[in-house]
Amino acid sequence: xxxxxxxxVVSRLAVICFALCTALSGAQPQPAFEAGAAKRIITPDPLLxxxxxxxxxxxxxSKQGELTVRALAVRSGGETVAIVSVDVIGFPxxxxxxxxxxxxxxxxxxxxxxxxxxxxxxxCYGFPDGKGGYTGSLEYMKFVTAQIAAAVNEALDRMRPxxxxxxxxxxxxxxxxxxxxxxxxxxxxxxxxxxxxxxxxIATLVNYAIHPEVLGSGQGILSPDLVGPLYDRIEASAGGIxxxxxxxxxxxxxxxxxxxDQPPRDALRAYWSDSRTWAECERIGRxxxxxxxxxxxxxxxxxxxAVKNHSTMVRFPVENDVMWQVVQLSPLKYxxxxxxxxxxxxxxxxxxxxxxxxxxxxxxxNIGFYLKRKMRGEHNFLxxxxxxxxxxxxxxxxxxxxPRYQYISRVSLGEMTxxxxxxxxxxxxxxxxxx
Numbered sequence: 482x483x484x485x486x487x488x489x490v491v492s493r494l495a496v497i498c499f500a501l502c503t504a505l506s507g508a509q510p511q512p513a514f515e516a517g518a519a520k521r522i523i524t525p526d527p528l529l530x531x532x533x534x535x536x537x538x539x540x541x542x543s544k545q546g547e548l549t550v551r552a553l554a555v556r557s558g559g560e561t562v563a564i565v566s567v568d569v570i571g572f573p574x575x576x577x578x579x580x581x582x583x584x585x586x587x588x589x590x591x592x593x594x595x596x597x598x599x600x601x602x603x604x605c606y607g608f609p610d611g612k613g614g615y616t617g618s619l620e621y622m623k624f625v626t627a628q629i630a631a632a633v634n635e636a637l638d639r640m641r642p643x644x645x646x647x648x649x650x651x652x653x654x655x656x657x658x659x660x661x662x663x664x665x666x667x668x669x670x671x672x673x674x675x676x677x678x679x680x681x682x683i684a685t686l687v688n689y690a691i692h693p694e695v696l697g698s699g700q701g702i703l704s705p706d707l708v709g710p711l712y713d714r715i716e717a718s719a720g721g722i723x724x725x726x727x728x729x730x731x732x733x734x735x736x737x738x739x740x741x742d743q744p745p746r747d748a749l750r751a752y753w754s755d756s757r758t759w760a761e762c763e764r765i766g767r768x769x770x771x772x773x774x775x776x777x778x779x780x781x782x783x784x785x786x787a788v789k790n791h792s793t794m795v796r797f798p799v800e801n802d803v804m805w806q807v808v809q810l811s812p813l814k815y816x817x818x819x820x821x822x823x824x825x826x827x828x829x830x831x832x833x834x835x836x837x838x839x840x841x842x843x844x845x846x847n848i849g850f851y852l853k854r855k856m857r858g859e860h861n862f863l864x865x866x867x868x869x870x871x872x873x874x875x876x877x878x879x880x881x882x883x884p885r886y887q888y889i890s891r892v893s894l895g896e897m898t899x900x901x902x903x904x905x906x907x908x909x910x911x912x913x914x915x916x
Contacts, residue, residue: 513785515556516675517639518684518722521628523568524548524703525603525621532570533600533698534892535608535807538616541601542701545759546709548602550625551724552632553684554640555675555832557788561587562830563633564686564837564864565594566724567625568705569602571870574825574841575813576605576626583630584637590792592633593828593839595726595867600694601704609810619812643683647673647835648780649860652772656765657691659846660733661885663751666690666846667728667853670769671862672777673835674719682721687711687773688862690728690849692735695755695762704759707736710766718774727865729840729849731873732889736765786833791913795841795905796824797871800895804872823894825869827902829909834859838906842871845879845889848899852906857914875899 524547530538548568555562563584572594581589604617605625652670659665671688693706705712708725715723738761739753746752799805799821808815808823817823830837836858840849843865853861873889880896881887890896 512642513557514643514645515640516554516643516645516683517636517641518551518553518724519632519635519639520549520551520722521632522547523550523625523628525618528703529603529618529621531601531698531703532604532616533694534570535803537610538604539698540701541703543703545696545702545704545762548703548705549712550628550632551722552629552636553675553686553724554633554636555788556640557786560788560790561591561637562788562790563587563592563636564724564726565592565629565633566597566726567594567629568597568599568708569605569625570596570598570600571866572596572605573813573815574869575815576622577868580626580629583627584633587633587637590826590828591790593830593864593867594629595839595864596870597705597708597725598693598727598730598866599704599706599708600692600698601696601700601702601706606807607811607813609806615810615812622813642678643675644678644782644784645673645675645786645833646777646780646782647833647860648777650776652689652769652776654768654772655737656769656772657734658737658739660735666734667849670773670776671835671860672773673832674777676721682719684722684724685715685719685773685777686724686726687715687769688726688728688864689769690730690734690846690863690865692730692733695736695738695765696757696759700757704762707762707766707769710763711770714767714770715774718770726862726867728863729844729846729865731843732845732875732886734846738765783833787831789831789913791829791909791916792826793905793909794824795827795901796822797894797898797901798822800897801891801893803891804894825871827905827909828868829913831858831913835862837862837864838910839867840865840874840902841869842866842874844874844899844902845876848874848876848903852903855907856910871898874902876903
């Protein structure tokens, strides 16, 4: 009797083992790495006024290029992250959260939304106009928000087994400079590319610190500025979808559209006249594109790069009365507290042999240099104006320190913003290293 029971047990175990083996043999292996990309056009029709910051938007009569939303989604080991670039001067978190809510299959902390910072696009802040109203079109902001979600959803739908390569290096040539101190800017471009396993290109992402304000807001032209020609050049040369994420370009790292063949308008301060033409946008955008492709060219492809997202919420005091009025009076209804603080998410993404750190505004280049030095990647990327755009981010020793910094100090949350951001970023970097 005991022997019969034992045989039955063995028989049942054999059946279970056979069933498991059959199921496993038919299962598809999980791809080591997947990626997908998508884009949407967000050029308003009819055209809307454009903004270069707080103040009255400037009317436009024409456009050069198309404003777009571009999304890249990557996945590895069950971790998915989406990176979004929007051709506007800044995209506040209150709108970003509305876009994220339209992508319910991906947790909101895994969607990074950054602005290219073109100064020739419509306002997405809803700045108070001082007359009881506000700037910008709420309908347009709603449209852009929906297009961001549509691009992310399509990028997720288009994810396929892929491989990745990453590189960083100096982008050479007359591309950028610091208007306040010409040589104080980061010449390094970070570049990543993804392609299908059959070699078909998916996307090329360029990370570089620069103000896309060749045209500026006063030319009567709606445009992605130099970012448009960068996109066109990369897509024509490398295929796939091109994406641009800005860097630590505050105070005042701008496009080098100086007319150096003409006498300076102020030789003592080294101030030159600028060339504000579409041809100059094309020159700078194409040069940055070519340099980015040169930098990425020798990099090796990675078949199984890891993806790991780390994030934290950071609270900043709003010491600036003008900025606090924006928070209180904008029709977007920015979340805030009675203690005059606002909150934003900072992301740190490990992607293959790179680290990506988000900045919720325009950090000065010295902050960028310092953080890149403290990051743990072989290649370190800083995504400026990402998850929000709180104006300029300075350290307290720079805040209002000399006449040229009066403007950027005035267009900031306050003198502690840089200190709080740096401390929070370092805490995030160190915590991620222990996991």
